[in-house]
Amino acid sequence: MPEHSGTNFPTMVDVARLAGVSTATVSRYLSSPEAVKTKTRDKVALAIDSLGYTPNFGARAMAAKRTQTIGAIIPTMENAIFARGIQAFQEELIRHGYTLLVASSSYRQDIEEEQIRMLVARGADALLLIGYDRSQKTYQFLKERGVPILVAWVYQQDTPQLSIGFDNREAMAGLTREVLRLGHTRIGCISAFTDNNDRARERVVGISDAIKAFGLLPECLTVVQTTYSVESGGRALEQLMSKSEKPTVIMCGNDVLAVGALRKAKAMGFSVPRELSITGFDDIELATLTEPQITTVHVPHRKMGRLAARMIVDRLQGKPRRPSLKLKTDIRMRGTLAQAQKTPSGIGSR
Template sequence: MKPFSDKPASTLLKEAKSVGIREVAKRAGVSTATVSRALNSPESVSTALRARIKTVIDELGYIPDASARALSSRRTRTIGAIVPTIDNAMFARGLQALQSYLATQDYLLLLSTNEYDLDIELKQARNLVSRGIDGLILRGDKRHDELRKLLLSQKIPFVNVGVYEPEKPYPSVGVDNMAAGRRITQHLIDLGHRRIGIVAAMQRNNDRAQARLAGVLQVLEEHACPLPERWMVQVNYNLDDARQAARFILGESDGPTALVCGNDVIAYGVMLEAQKLGFDVPRQLSVVGFDDLEWSRHLRPSLTTIHMPTDEIWVRAGEYLVKRLAGENAIMHREIDFSLVVRESTAPPGD
């Protein structure tokens, strides 16, 4: 067995970088142009030849120069993504699925956050464009006008993820959030609830939360369900805010018999506080959420929620950009189906 090198890591890295494309071409018995095609346009080289070149690259430890590849192909094989925050299990899960898919396509994911601030998103987009991204994934469709102008002028394809809006001229991959809001509320109506409160996610620059809330309100109005001002509160996606909202709404003697929460994390906080206040969930209070996070089926009681196929949504968004960049036809608007998952946190009122 060949012994491990005793050279410092910095020396090994320098040596790896010193290996050039000519050495790869010579060892593989091909031209430098063939090596370049195998790296930049793999489909233009036979499978056997591509495998031989890859073997030589691995043996020599050759590291292609990304800037040189970008100059020759006008592509960096980098996709950018801007999400509101990574302090959200749904975003983390979706980004992991996206990164795994892009890796299979030899693309790199470059991530940034905007904190639900359109000015920050514009700044981050400019930074990503300056670093040579080929395409961009954006959360929702609340945009700064200058951002759309930037992407158009730079001819950078983009896709809105998490929303399905076929009436708009911008590509979208996601669920019908208004329909999801209607579905979860109709479940409570079907159980017999008419006193329904809402702990919504913050609405500012969040069209997904806005659409869900609109769907909830539509169903309440259709069934003539009263919604006192005190019964609707907006909170951030965290347990503390959700618990305080529950304490506020449930503090009166004649409160709601059910609460619709903006996502599962908010629902966790609401249930924790309701139980602390002495409410039996679901006998005295039904609670529902959105997203179907991993913890939702393990809680006691387990949470009734809307299942969002997060992995599929993000992978489909990545597929859209990869196809666009390859010059292939790509479906501009793709609707992903959600589903109602009924668990232990809901029951008829007073059951």
């Protein structure tokens, strides 16, 4: 009768016995093969192979107090905004022997908090978070548990956390300057909800900055807040364009909103960009698939993801701490932005 019965898999003890070495040696072979003599190495490799051994993750995590797992919490998986960046992040992590665990928060702070706890509970060695906006309590929790975090998709100098991203405010201000130069004086803005979303907030502030610097009155700008979706972009546009003082340009918080706005504008019979200009943000693939293509702010998503992974890995390997990283964005002039219409402003509308 078998000593151990049931559905048990080979363990390190089995491998050690077969190879004629101790479990310590097997463990060493697994985590730092170069510390094991070639001859021993071969014996162990053979034993592992012939038993089909795989180390037990739980046991490993418990003994080593690390999991080689990085957690990431993104606001949404459904639209492409984060997809490219996260994909690159994952690829780079894998290259360094780490695994990515992704969760999404649906842009809700309470869910994000829950997910953070979940990932920490699962032993994530570090976390990638999007944007700064979250409760002090959350930051405190992370600090207590000793879980390093990297804040991505934003860059701010004066924060305690390590971050990688771009200056949303300045990027949007840059695009606004182009808009203003083209003679637009009535600007509509479709933004995501700005509570708990620093990126959305800063983009709106960027528009204001540029307007002020250009010498126009703040009243030139009308902001509508909504959720991030094609549908709601359309509804917001409808709302903005049904006023008596119609904007000549709609600046959207991201490309998804811009696509919705564009589609609705066309459906309402506005000619884009002749009668109405539209801009986006992010430069996701979608922005080049519309007719006309969307003028937007290009963000180096893949690069950001890749560098984010490196920063985290370096951090975990105890390398000297790099400073936060600011990436450059640039404006992609495409078909939806043009000179403002010359028709007299106050007259004739409605």
